[in-house]
Amino acid sequence: MLVIISDLHLTDGTSGTTIGTGAFRLFRQRLRDMAYDASWRLIPSGKVVYDPIKKMDVLLLGDILDVIRSTKWGWQKNAPRPWDYGQGPPKTSRVTKKVAEITDAILANNSASLAVLRSLSQGKQITLPPAKKNKPDPAVGWAPGAKGRKPVTVRLHYMVGNHDWFYHLPGKHFDRMRLDIKKALGLANNHRDPFPHDPEESNDIESLQQDHAVFARHGDIYDSFNFEGHRDASSLGDAIVIELLNRFPAAVEKELKGRLKGLPPFVVEGLREIDNVRPLLLVPMWIDGLLNSLCPDPKLIKGVKEIWNELVKAFLKLKFVKDRDSWLHPWDNVDKLQAALRFSKGISLQTAGRLLAWINDSGLKRPDSYYEDALTEPNFKNRTARFLVYGHTHHHEIVPLDVSHHPKQGTIEQIYLNSGTWRRVYKLARLNTKDEEFIGYNVLTYLAFFNNGERRGRPFEAWSGTLAPPA
Secondary structure, three states, X not given: OEEEXXXXXXXXXXXXXXXXXXXXXXXXXXHHHHHHHHOEEEOOOOOEEEOXXXXXXXXXXXXOEOOOOOHHHOOOOOOOOHHHOOOOHHHXXXXXXXXXXXXXXXXXXXXXXXXXXXXXXXXXXXXXXXXXXXXXXXXXXXOOOOOOOEEOXXXXXXXXXXXXXXXXXXXXXXXXXXXXXXXXXXEOOOOOOOOOOOHHHOHHHHHHHHHOXXXXXXXXXXXXXXXXXXXXXXXXXXXXXXXXXXXXXXXXXXXXXXXXXXXXXHHHHHHOOHHHEOOHHHHHHHHHHHHHHHOOOHHHHHHHHHHHHHHHHHHHHOHHHHOOOOOOOOXXXXXXXXXXXXXXXXXXXXXXXXXXXXXXXXXXXOOOOOHHHHOOOHHHHOOOOOEXXXXXXXXXXXXXXXXXXXXXXXXXXXXXXXXXXXEEEEEEOOOOXXXXXXXXXXXXXXXXXXXXOOHHHOOEEEEEEXXXXXX
């Protein structure tokens, strides 16, 4: 039995909302139920018998800890930045120290939630009654700690995405961080090995996926804003988050005693949520809608817009950003950002937001669906994977890809699944998008895959729950 979750985005508490400990307790309870259901097996005779599973694997498919979404990166002159890594010993050392500082803060801020996750691998939380005549022994109680119940070995495996890519880096300093993460989460990973980004980087994870006819990766390699060729380097997405999404709420809050005196506190709270807006290109629409809804003073709205303008101008002047602006590619990612974010020439936030929405919709792919990329995977083409799984988009979906027929293997159905997210998301209301109204809700998604007749012969199940935030 293999369970996959991704995109928890646990932060150090300096930015937007992260999911609470209750979600982890709910997940643990669901794992108990799934372990029991998986123990009912379809055997070759066609009969279903109870045969308790011995082990369960949980694959954390990237962006579990979020190192990028932290104000601890700071904005003082010469503050370390992710893209400084590899640019000489002094810069690399400063980035490494900052990553360690943020990692420590993430583990501390989420200690209660991580304790629930860690408990899965400690042998006491996931247990099953033994079998008696192909059925659960009726003399054994149903509580996890009841006498006579058998523990299920649970192994947790960590793969990285684009917000936790640092744990893919080699070296003793990152070994120490990985050891801390391993202890906090109860991982099966060897902390002396970089946490894998691709399944073939870990024999254990690759074998585990093959056993369940699964091919799973985070999916960031198909997002040019967040992947630039290999996973040991920063990307434009890091700069967008740190220099704009992290910095903007802090810059507005700093001016509350100055030019923004009187700005309603709910506006600042709302601005801290901008990284939860999906897709991110609609952030200016979120800002404009927030201001129009909660701020009645045009002067304050203008002041907020001026702060955004200043940050955008500084962002576009960054060497790291300018280096990605190529005259050979007249509509590259930087050009898209320039077209959408330059408000200083009289473009309103509303107009910019609509332009961003147009850029978003006119791209070569939907920003929330990567199923077309799954069609290019070798494991899809050679039919070794029946399930192609990505995370990254925060959009859970199931897309049938292909049905093929083989004389020996029979019918092969191939499906793309996205593991969604564990966090709050805000999405644009569709009736009148020009009204710039967003609706937010908490999301929790997990996928499960079965083999050897588990789950009465069913090969997979997927669950996605939604919880509305308080009014």
